[in-house]
Amino acid sequence: MTAAPDLTGRIAIVTGASRGIGYFIAKQMAAAGAHVVAVARTVGGLEELDDEIKAERARTGKGDATLVPLDLTDMGGVDRLGGAIHERWGRLDILVANAGVLGTISPIGHVEAKVFDKVMAVNVTSTWRLIRSVDPLLRLSDAGRAIIISSGAAHSARAFWGPYAASKAAVEALMRSWAHETESLPLRVNAVDPGATRTAMRAQAMPGENPETLPHPTEVAERILPLASSGLTQTGMIFQAKHNRWVSYQQPA
Numbered sequence: 001m002t003a004a005p006d007l008t009g010r011i012a013i014v015t016g017a018s019r020g021i022g023y024f025i026a027k028q029m030a031a032a033g034a035h036v037v038a039v040a041r042t043v044g045g046l047e048e049l050d051d052e053i054k055a056e057r058a059r060t061g062k063g064d065a066t067l068v069p070l071d072l073t074d075m076g077g078v079d080r081l082g083g084a085i086h087e088r089w090g091r092l093d094i095l096v097a098n099a100g101v102l103g104t105i106s107p108i109g110h111v112e113a114k115v116f117d118k119v120m121a122v123n124v125t126s127t128w129r130l131i132r133s134v135d136p137l138l139r140l141s142d143a144g145r146a147i148i149i150s151s152g153a154a155h156s157a158r159a160f161w162g163p164y165a166a167s168k169a170a171v172e173a174l175m176r177s178w179a180h181e182t183e184s185l186p187l188r189v190n191a192v193d194p195g196a197t198r199t200a201m202r203a204q205a206m207p208g209e210n211p212e213t214l215p216h217p218t219e220v221a222e223r224i225l226p227l228a229s230s231g232l233t234q235t236g237m238i239f240q241a242k243h244n245r246w247v248s249y250q251q252p253a
């Protein structure tokens, strides 16, 4: 287990914080001292997270949360989120773009147009819109950190996972372009392949699999947290949480 970085006083957005990997990243970032802006649609999940963060705060005096119930396909809402953070804090230190959907697992020719569009809207367009909304705020941080949650599917492009694989390849391309644009700044921009993790999305993808054979999202979140540390040097790379290693598909820009 890697030691959690000290995130005291850091302002962090975590999308998809109502359950799964995002929930535990948000919880652990708050425990490390961050003020987490927790985004998702399910208010119950966000409130449960808030209860856990407040209980930890009562014990240790560290961490806090602001809940933002938002459908990330509401692009105006994504724009307003950046504006609200600017007004309240004047900067953003950490972005974890984690929210995602799987779509359906089926041959490409059988994918319904509305399913394809939804996967692209949530996984790609809203991620771009969020990047656009908070890029100026991350540049105002002394050590801005952006963590884009991708998937091994971006590279394996396994049969029947077409829309999801394409969406993750697209966000990795966005991540790399953004990293090139910002490489001379303190801002560090990377992607994460969490590896198969015991969540609702994985159960949807692999209904026959025994979830107990997979790592719990709290373990995966622990491996991802160091990417938010001020000491991180990597940018434009992909961190494979399962193997605890960095890989790069960078070509010279």
Ligand code: NDP
Residues within 6 Å of the ligand: 015, 016, 017, 018, 019, 020, 021, 022, 039, 040, 041, 042, 043, 045, 070, 071, 072, 073, 098, 099, 100, 101, 122, 149, 150, 151, 152, 193, 194, 195, 196, 197, 198, 199, 200, 201, 202
């Ligand atoms: P879950 O399905 O457990 O959680 C997905 C999260 O995304 C939820 O909090 C959900 O919140 C949020 N979300 C989905 N759609 C929207 C939306 N329109 N607006 C706002 N929030 C939304 O998935 P995981 O935790 O498994 O996945 C997290 C990330 O990890 C994803 O990007 C996924 O692609 C990636 N990943 C997961 C792997 C795994 O094995 N689990 C493997 C590789 C990558 P709500 O429904 O409340 O809005």
